Amino acid sequence: MKNFFAKKTWASYVAIGCAVLAIVAMALSIVSNNLGGSVKSDYLVSGIGGVIAMDIIAFLLAVCAFVVDGMFEGKLFSILVDVMKIAAAALLLGSLAIMVSTRGDMMGYIWFSDLEGSEVAASSLTIAVVSWVFYALAIVADAVSLGVTACVKKAPKNDSAA
Numbered sequence: 001m002k003n004f005f006a007k008k009t010w011a012s013y014v015a016i017g018c019a020v021l022a023i024v025a026m027a028l029s030i031v032s033n034n035l036g037g038s039v040k041s042d043y044l045v046s047g048i049g050g051v052i053a054m055d056i057i058a059f060l061l062a063v064c065a066f067v068v069d070g071m072f073e074g075k076l077f078s079i080l081v082d083v084m085k086i087a088a089a090a091l092l093l094g095s096l097a098i099m100v101s102t103r104g105d106m107m108g109y110i111w112f113s114d115l116e117g118s119e120v121a122a123s124s125l126t127i128a129v130v131s132w133v134f135y136a137l138a139i140v141a142d143a144v145s146l147g148v149t150a151c152v153k154k155a156p157k158n159d160s161a162a
Contacts, residue, residue, distance in 0.1 A: 004071070012069045014145040015085060019062035021138035022092055026055035028131035029099055035124035036106060043121060045102045051095045058091040062142065082146060089142040096135040103128045 029051055036043030045051065065084040068077060103125065110118075110125050 008066075008070050011145045012066050014141050015062050015069070016066045018085075018088065018092075018138045018141040018145065019059045019066070021134050021141060022055050022059050022062065022088075025092075025095070025131045025134035025138060026052060026059075028127055028134060029055075029095070032099075032103075032124050032128040032131060035120055035127065039118045039121040039124065043106050043124065045099065047098045047102065051098050054091040054095045058088040058095070058138075061085070061088040061091070085142055085146045089139050089146075092135055092139050092142070096132060096139070099128060099131060099135070 029045070030048070033045045033048045036045075061084045065081045065088070068084070069081045071077075106121065106125050106128075110122050
């Protein structure tokens, strides 16, 4: 087990951070959906099942990328890790797009008009915005771990002792 963690770079840990951020974003999306739906059925996220499925798959891909990274040598496994990270980012981006698009009406009613005065709906929207931030952080963390991994692979090795 000690050898397992010794082979990990900090980019691997950023990838696992992406997984944690994705789960937090998913939990906030579910809470926002349930709160908004309790006020008005129009405030339910129509694709919440898809959001949950994409988030769980993105979480699993990020965890698998963490496990596989450094475990095996070779270009094939390196490409596999990169593909898992890219797929996780794409799924998280899809979740973010669904959450933003389904909260557009709610945003208009609560923030930009006097039509909705419910505190619960306002809380639901605030939680939705916080979930958007966590989705964005997860996507950025995934991209950073992917970029750092690519830079580390291309960095020249200095074998000479000065």
